[in-house]
Amino acid sequence: MALTYGTEEWEKAYLELVKERQATQSKPYIMGTPEWVAQYEELVQNDAEYKEAAKDWEGSVVIKILAKPEIGLDDDLYMFMDLWHGDCRFIRIVPPEVGESGDYVITGEYERWKSVMAKELDTVKAMMQGKLKLKGDLPSIVRAVKAASRLVDLSASTNPRFPDELSPEEIEDLRKLLREAKEKFGI
Secondary structure, three states, X not given: OOOOOOOHHHHHHHHHHXXXXXXXXXXXXXXXXXXXXXXXHHHHHOOHHHHHHOXXXXXXXXXXXXXXXXXXXXXXXXXXXXXXXXXXXXXXXXOHHHHXXXXXXXXXXXXXXXXXXXXXXXXXXXXXXXOXXXXXXXXXXXXXXXXXXXXXXXHHHOOOEOHHHOOHHHHHHHHHHHHHHHXXXXX
């Protein structure tokens, strides 16, 4: 049975998983893994440019990547960013019900998110064009375009490995990691 999200037990176990993965996995990390999310979180938390651009922003933003089993994503993946007036309180991979409860949930196919991180697709334009689906107030996102752009820049600066570029063995390892995370953390 999965631990309950939002409890001290869940958070402690999640951070232990991150620490273990950071010690055993080499960079660049695979996009969407707990160790990659932790690397991204640290970049956002320590970025002066983001802090300035987001000083008027408040609310949680969830990146929802739709399932794509052929690359190891058997279920939708939710990355929850708790953002408050330039501070990034945390970024976590979360259970679906938590992800869907975010103030702003941006949903897209894996390929769309990869294009965003490669800076081939602008997030705000993609939402306006329906290439990414937004649950939340679009005008608020548009007003925070500089902060959103900086979040994309920071995600790209992690220089991640992408699941569709992995070997079959690495895809199976990713699938196993995500399956175990689902069982333990509900994600």
